[in-house]
Amino acid sequence: MEFDLKTIEALAPDQASLSAASKLTKLSNWPRLEKNEQQALIWGECQGSGSNPYRVVVDTGDHGYKCTCPSRKFPCKHTLALMWIAATAPASFTSAESTPEWVNDWLGRRRKATPPPAQSTPGAAAKSIDDAARPDESAAIEDVATMERREAAQRKRAEDTRQAVSAALDELDQWIADQLRLGLAGFVDASSDRCRRIAARLVDMKATALAGRIDEIPSRLMALRSEERPDAAIRELGKLVLLAKAWRSAPDDPELKRLVSTSETREQVLANPDARQVESFWEVLGEKIESRRDGLVSHSTWLLDLKCATPQFAVLLDYFPASAGRRSNAFAPGDRFDARLVFYPSRKPLRALVAERMGEVMPGAWPDFTFGAAKDPLATHASHEDAAPWTTDCPLMLPPGAILVDDRGTGWWQARDDPQGIALPIAGAVNQTLLGLDLAATAALWDGARLDLLAAQSEFGRLDLS
Amino acid sequence: MNEGEQTGLATMRDCWITGGATFDLAPTAWKAIAGGASPDEQERRLLAIAAQALDVALRPAAPKTLKRRPPLPRLALPMLPERLRPLLRTALKHAVDARRKTRVATLVASRGFVLHPMDWMPAASDQSSPDVYAPWIDWQASVDGERHAPQEKLTAENWDEFYPAARRIALADMRRTEPASARMLIEAKASGEPAEVRLALIELMRFGLSTEDAPFLKSLATDRSGKVQDLADRLLARLGEHGHSSEGGADDPAVELAAFISEGKSGFIRRRSIYTPAKLKSPAQEKRRAELFETCNLVDLAARFGASEPQFIGAWQFGADNDADILIARMVAASGSDAAVTNMADALVADGGKPALLVLHLMPRLDSRRKRVLIRLILKDSKYLGALNLAEGIEASWLEWGDLTNGQTLLALRSAVAGNDDAAKRGVDEMLETMGFLATAATAEKLIEDIIAAGMPPAAPSLGFLRLNASLAGPGTNT
Structure with a gap:
């Protein structure tokens, strides 16, 4: 490995990046550090602020690099930190005979170029790796009075936020009543403008998460057939009423706060003693990447607990600005790994963080789930709704079944042993091959109107459906 | 509630x-x-x-008309092992069109595996994928799918129980082993089928074609489909029979085509005829000549000059007019007798150079040995490596390392990989894909090492097909 600190200093875009990188050089931030000397590559996974770890690879030959983080600084702090570890603690890298798929993917897409001169960034001369490594002197020990003042200010800000959110919910209530008075037919037709207006008001009044949810209502309605939209509008608006009421009765409830205003930070979740922790083998069922109207892209990675006899799910949820461009995914559908997940506290915990990765797990079939005698494939959804009636998407593990089509070409899932029973419509176009396969178990998301398929097990093995 | x-x-x-x-x-x-x-x-x-x-x-109200497709049939070969599917997907992703994807499926089938149906599925109209996929092609083609392809021999009685692709494969096999029985079956059943199916059935007569088939083919001169008539005419021409349009009158297309060809003499001691394409004066003439080459049969054209098919082909001056050379090569492929086809292929391959590439047009009618000889010639010469991508109907997985080192191919590939010419690099990508199809596992492995040593990134997508090939080497693949 051919790194010295001067090269890293020269590559860094600014002093702040170097300082941030120095904090990431602790090995505890890097569950995986590997190298392949033959190919002159080092790579690692850095647990950043997102739910998914960031994947970083560096070509030690020409200093080419790639990181999956959304930073617009090049190289980012994760890349600099990986180089820094390579320069100062090369023994931390385990030798790997082969490169992982995501590294191969990057290698396949990149075209080697002559490395640019390493000191062209303005202000490069002002950067110093020694300064970056020095402890932050501004973080001097605070005296008790300062701390109290800071806490008092925090309490005041929290109270101000609560009042603003409360006012926002009053405005939302009035807006919902107006929609009912004016008629849902008109609401469906003009949902784009109307939702945008109230969402903008809610952002101003600090109900940011709720605003984001309302902004997505039009696209959820438009994904359905016109005759289904009024019912969907009733469901969407009714859930908002329930959420607002629940927040008013318990404004400090972490789940409700997350859904209405802002989410906890990763550190807060990890430090929360009430947060549920599950150490298990996990399989990546699939990913959903959606561009939102507020300019963010939501990236959800759905996981299945492979050690549990009843289907248990988790979702790793990240947001990043759409302007950051397409991100490489941290996991691929079908990946399996051993990890400890920490769930965000809620009535039906689903959203989680990877707290610790212990390694990969061999591929194989899903556990032999016992689906019980219940004929209702939506029983899990109903139980979710009973506990948290504001939930929109609920993960399901459907019993043995098959995909059928109606006259319009829409796909429907139906249980194998109940051909006259409940059938669930599937979102989007269905792969025609799927129509000839018997599905032993199907993982999907149900949003009250459509099934969004994630993965299935069949006589042909695992099927990626996301 | x-x-x-x-x-x-x-x-x-x-x-x-x-x-x-x-x-x-x-x-x-x-x-x-x-x-x-x-x-x-x-x-x-x-x-x-x-x-x-x-x-x-409330629960969604399902329409009463929900339809279930029949189960996708299991194929006769095992599924590609799960651990090789990422390599397969890389190779399929890099294969830009259906033809190239089919080549990936063909290579995998040649090593005893079939692909996962969610990775690749032959189209309902597919006629070039390996025979093992016939049940899936029929599954794709059937909408209601009540029938199931039976395992027994195809007969007039169980004709309707076979799906089209399974029937086509059964008939092709029968034509190779019992051509007369297959002909009688086609004769008995074809007339009841629509023109498109009839055409596909008559097309199968090319397997094991012999003079015994001539009476049946002649009877098709009155078929209600013009395409079937033309096809029967072509097949008869391959048997040396003159077609129904060769009366020799002024409106005979063979006479008109002959006017586009100049007959001359060559040699000092033994004077012999030579045939050279006449110089054309306008695009309209070029268009007309192309039409005539397409519709006339070789046997009728040769007869205009009082020559047999091999004599005519032997005296054709290849290299004088590239367009005319391509047209006559296509004509030979479509209507030439087996002797004319092999004579032309052997002569052109023996002479080498650019005209040898015309043999690519004859590929569907050449035996496996001749196809391999041509591929080896192109590789040895290395000037026209791009032409390999045009070759059709070649077998997978036979090219040895010696075939690559016996000439300039490997050197040309290495220098293109090491160089900075983007067009040359794209050529290498295409070539490596073709090699992925043709090479044995051992050759594929050596080629990967060689190309990486020349400077290609180890994970380059263009190595995907070769990597899949190399990983499908004999024992251990199945684990």
Whole structure:
């Protein structure tokens, strides 16, 4: 490995990046550090602020690099930190005979170029790796009075936020009543403008998460057939009423706060003693990447607990600005790994963080789930709704079944042993091959109107459906 | 939810759609929960109850016309091992069109595996994928799919129980082993089929074609489809029979085509005829000549000059007019006798150079040995490596390392990889894909090492097909 600190200093875009990188050089931030000397590559996974770890690879030959983080600084702090570890603690890298798929993917897409001169960034001369490594002197020990003042200010800000959110919910209530008075037919037709207006008001009044949810209502309605939209509008608006009421009765409830205003930070979740922790083998069922109207892209990675006899799910949820461009995914559908997940506290915990990765797990079939005698494939959804009636998407593990089509070409899932029973419509176009396969178990998301398929097990093995 | 609540919900829903207060329409139990508040608050409470009811108590109404496709049949070969599927997907992703994807499937089938149906599926109209996929092609083609392809021999009695692709493969096999039985079956059943199917059935007569087939083919001169008539005419021409349009009159297309060809003499001692394409004066003439080459049969054209087919081909001056060379090569492939085809291929391959590439047009009619000879010639010469991508009907997985080192190919590949010419690099990508199809596993492995040593990134997508090939080497693949 051919790194010295001067090269890293020269590559860094600014002093702040170097300082941030120095904090990431602790090995505890890097569950995986590997190298392949033959190919002159080092790579690692850095647990950043997102739910998914960031994947970083560096070509030690020409200093080419790639990181999956959304930073617009090049190289980012994760890349600099990986180089820094390579320069100062090369023994931390385990030798790997082969490169992982995501590294191969990057290698396949990149075209080697002559490395640019390493000191062209303005202000490069002002950067110093020694300064970056020095402890932050501004973080001097605070005296008790300062701390109290800071806490008092925090309490005041929290109270101000609560009042603003409360006012926002009053405005939302009035807006919902107006929609009912004016008629849902008109609401469906003009949902784009109307939702945008109230969402903008809610952002101003600090109900940011709720605003984001309302902004997505039009696209959820438009994904359905016109005759289904009024019912969907009733469901969407009714859930908002329930959420607002629940927040008013318990404004400090972490789940409700997350859904209405802002989410906890990763550190807060990890430090929360009430947060549920599950150490298990996990399989990546699939990913959903959606561009939102507020300019963010939501990236959800759905996981299945492979050690549990009843289907248990988790979702790793990240947001990043759409302007950051397409991100490489941290996991691929079908990946399996051993990890400890920490769930965000809620009535039906689903959203989680990877707290610790212990390694990969061999591929194989899903556990032999016992689906019980219940004929209702939506029983899990109903139980979710009973506990948290504001939930929109609920993960399901459907019993043995098959995909059928109606006259319009829409796909429907139906249980194998109940051909006259409940059938669930599937979102989007269905792969025609799927129509000839018997599905032993199907993982999907149900949003009250459509099934969004994630993965299935069949006589042909695992099927990626996301 | 009871019946009253369902009725109440429906009425409230209708009222909300048009706009207005629904409190008076709500079921009594819901009123009790929602009441005692301002009118707006009452409506919101009812909305929340209705939302919950819609979500939890109601289920989607499935149409009665839901249709189930028959189960996708299992194929005769095992599925590609799971651990090799990422390599397969890389190779399929890099294969830009259906033909190249089929080549990937063909290579994998040659090593004893089939692909996962979610990775690749032959189209309903596919006729070039390996025979093992016939059940899937028929599954794709069948909409209602009541029938199942039986395992027994195809006969006139069980004809309708076979799906088209399975029937086509059974008939092709029968033509190779019992050509007369297959002909009688086609004769008995083809007339009842639509023109498109009839054409595909008659096309199978090319397997094991012999003079015994001539009476049946002649009877097709009155077929109600012009395409079937033309095909039968071509097949008869391959047997040396003159077609129905060769009366020799002024409107005979062979006479018109002959006018585009100049006959001359060559040699000092033994004077012999040579045939050279006449110089054309306008694009209209070029167009007409192309049409005539397409519609005339070789046997009729040769007869215009009083020559046999091999004599005519032997005297054709290849290299004088590239367009005319391509047209005559196509004509030989379509209507030439087996002797004319092999004579032309052997002569051109023996002479080498660019004209040898014309043999690519004859590929569908050449035996496996001749095809390999041509590929080896192109590789040895290395000037026209791009032409390999045009070759059709070649077998997978036979090219040895010696075939690559016996000439300039490897050197040309190495220098293109090491160089900075983007067009040359694209050429290498295409070439490596073709090699992925042709090479044995051992050759594929050596080629990967060689190309990486020359400077290609180890994970380059263009190595994907070769990597899949190398990983499908004999014992251990199945684990």
